[in-house]
Amino acid sequence: MVQPRIDSMSIDSDIQGGEPLLEFDKVGLEYPFEGSMRRIIQEVSLSIQPGEFVSFVGPSGCGKTSILRMVSGLSPAPIGEIRYRGTPIKKPLRNTGIAFQNPVMLPWRNTIDNVMLPLEIVEPYKKDFRQRKGEYVRMAQDLLATVRLQDFQKQYPWQLSGGMRQRASLCRSLIHSPEILLLDEPFGALDAFTREEMWGMLQNLWMRVKCVGILITHDLREAVFLSDTVYVMGPRPSSIIYKVKIELPRPRTLEMELSDEFNHYFASIRQHIHHN
Amino acid sequence: MEKFLKTKSAAFVLPFVATVLLFVLWELAVIIFRIPPFNLPAPTNVLNALINFAPQLTVNALRTLWTTMLGFVIAVVVGVVLGFVIGYSKAAYLTLYPLLVAFNTIPKAALVPLLAIWFGANEIPATLTAFLLAFFPIAVNVALGLDTVEPEMKDVLTALGASQVETFQKVGWPHTLPYIFASLKIAASFAFIGTVISESVASNAGLGFLIVQATADFNVPLAFAALLILALMGVLLYCFFILVEKKVIYWAR
Numbered sequence: 001m002v003q004p005r006i007d008s009m010s011i012d013s014d015i016q017g018g019e020p021l022l023e024f025d026k027v028g029l030e031y032p033f034e035g036s037m038r039r040i041i042q043e044v045s046l047s048i049q050p051g052e053f054v055s056f057v058g059p060s061g062c063g064k065t066s067i068l069r070m071v072s073g074l075s076p077a078p079i080g081e082i083r084y085r086g087t088p089i090k091k092p093l094r095n096t097g098i099a100f101q102n103p104v105m106l107p108w109r110n111t112i113d114n115v116m117l118p119l120e121i122v123e124p125y126k127k128d129f130r131q132r133k134g135e136y137v138r139m140a141q142d143l144l145a146t147v148r149l150q151d152f153q154k155q156y157p158w159q160l161s162g163g164m165r166q167r168a169s170l171c172r173s174l175i176h177s178p179e180i181l182l183l184d185e186p187f188g189a190l191d192a193f194t195r196e197e198m199w200g201m202l203q204n205l206w207m208r209v210k211c212v213g214i215l216i217t218h219d220l221r222e223a224v225f226l227s228d229t230v231y232v233m234g235p236r237p238s239s240i241i242y243k244v245k246i247e248l249p250r251p252r253t254l255e256m257e258l259s260d261e262f263n264h265y266f267a268s269i270r271q272h273i274h275h276n
Numbered sequence: 277m278e279k280f281l282k283t284k285s286a287a288f289v290l291p292f293v294a295t296v297l298l299f300v301l302w303e304l305a306v307i308i309f310r311i312p313p314f315n316l317p318a319p320t321n322v323l324n325a326l327i328n329f330a331p332q333l334t335v336n337a338l339r340t341l342w343t344t345m346l347g348f349v350i351a352v353v354v355g356v357v358l359g360f361v362i363g364y365s366k367a368a369y370l371t372l373y374p375l376l377v378a379f380n381t382i383p384k385a386a387l388v389p390l391l392a393i394w395f396g397a398n399e400i401p402a403t404l405t406a407f408l409l410a411f412f413p414i415a416v417n418v419a420l421g422l423d424t425v426e427p428e429m430k431d432v433l434t435a436l437g438a439s440q441v442e443t444f445q446k447v448g449w450p451h452t453l454p455y456i457f458a459s460l461k462i463a464a465s466f467a468f469i470g471t472v473i474s475e476s477v478a479s480n481a482g483l484g485f486l487i488v489q490a491t492a493d494f495n496v497p498l499a500f501a502a503l504l505i506l507a508l509m510g511v512l513l514y515c516f517f518i519l520v521e522k523k524v525i526y527w528a529r
Contacts, residue, residue, distance in 0.1 A: 072431075072435045073435070074431055074434055074435055092434055092435050092436070092437050093435070093437075094435075094436060094437035096435050096436075098431060098432055098435050100428045100431075102426070102428050104426045104428040104429040104432065106429070106446070106447065106450070107527050107528065108450045108525070108527040108528075117432075117446065118436050120446070121433065121436045121437065121438045121442060121446070122436050122437065156527060172432075173432075176436075182435075
């Protein structure tokens with residue numbers, strides 16, 4: 001079997017240089033199962049540069065979502081550590097934005113008020129929320145226009161479709177200009193057409209904010225389309241079995257999906273998943 | 277007919293027609309089968325009693341209403357606080373919940389004689405019985421409301437660094453409101469039941485007391501008149517909560 005060597009397989013050496021924003025140092029995870037501890041994540045070590053968009057793909061149950069929760073600080077790494085600017089993450093980071101597969105919105109708030117929720121909680125926006133509300137409303141309107149929801153500001157969540165709710169939830173995750181955007185299969189519940197449309201919108205949003213993006217997904221095309229780097233995790237107990245840098249120019253378009261280069265990336269990732 | 281069922285007025289017209297129809301049938305049954313009024317008085321007979329005993333009925337109805345409202349308000353305060361404690365603290369849930377369930381299975385009517393010994397045959401046992409019956413559904417619903425906040429929503433707020441108080445303010449409280457209102461409607465009827473039970477066992481006034489007195493005198497029409505007022509008060513209170521609910525949680529569907 002000939003493996004396409006698109007990029008260096010060495011995981012620890014990052015040629016890019018500069019201070020990484022996030023460093024995973026021998027991160028592991030165990031879970032109690034039938035009286036003994038079962039290893040879910042064997043060891044993950046990697047680093048993420050500022051402004052980098054990375055994806056984690058891999059079989060179900062390999063601990064992808066757990067990695068996201070560790071980065072967000074919702075459940076800090078039990079084994080090893082994840083460092084944010086050199087400091088181990090032990091509690092919620094505050095400057096993250098999260099979107100899940102289930103685009104949870106508050107049913108008593110309309111779209112724009114839902115999007116503005118983080119500004120009521122995160123500093124420095126919180127302290128003068130009332131005085132600068134007009135300005136914040138315009139920020140929210142701006143984001144909503146990027147995802148073509150400008151005409152749905154006053155609508156309540158139950159008046160929106162699933163795709164619209166997910167777009168609003170993406171806006172909410174980005175309105176406070178987070179340094180890290182965490183996405184847990186955000187488009188998993190959407191149909192194929194809507195999903196591809198969302199990739200473009202997410203890319204636009206992300207290119208505006210220029211934050212680190214960490215995407216968990218089952219969709220390999222999605223990972224290639226959106227990422228600078230794709231990490232493939234093996235089956236339990238998992239580790240990173242393949243890393244590939246996606247060198248497609250940005251902004252990426254749906255036409256690129258048909259290019260040989262795109263398919264080459266897709267095929268190599270796919271091969272690594274199926275041979276483990 | 278299909279079209280009419282979709283209109284707003286159908287919800288008012290239909291129950292009204294049904295009530296009138298019931299009274300007509302009732303009247304006819306009493307006349308046709310010659311039922312004596314001390315067994316089952318005809319609606320017209322009840323209406324007469326309603327007019328003849330108006331002062332007596334008003335005084336006792338106000339007493340019952342006041343007692344019920346007081347018991348109900350205490351139940352809301354205690355129920356909401358208890359619900360929040362159970363909903364937010366695992367330790368409190370494990371400790372208190374089984375006790376609450378056990379206590380709730382005790383028929384409250386059995387407690388009235390005890391309450392009467394402690395507080396006398398007056399409005400205090402009635403208020404307490406109303407409270408005892410009404411607080412449980414409120415507490416359970418508040419705890420349920422807090423428990424059903426989507427974990428993703430909590431994660432979104434926690435990841436932003438929201439404090440417990442902020443999470444409660446932004447999510448927990450509004451999310452629990454529909455559950456509170458659902459329980460208030462049930463609790464209001466429960467409070468009425470509690471008051472009337474207590475009044476009929478040990479009291480010196482109130483509609484429950486009046487019903488017991490009236491039946492002892494074979495004044496069955498008066499007893500029915502009192503029952504009618506009770507039903508009316510229950511329905512009015514229920515409607516009141518529906519109105520408030522529509523105002524406060526317009527977003528819940």
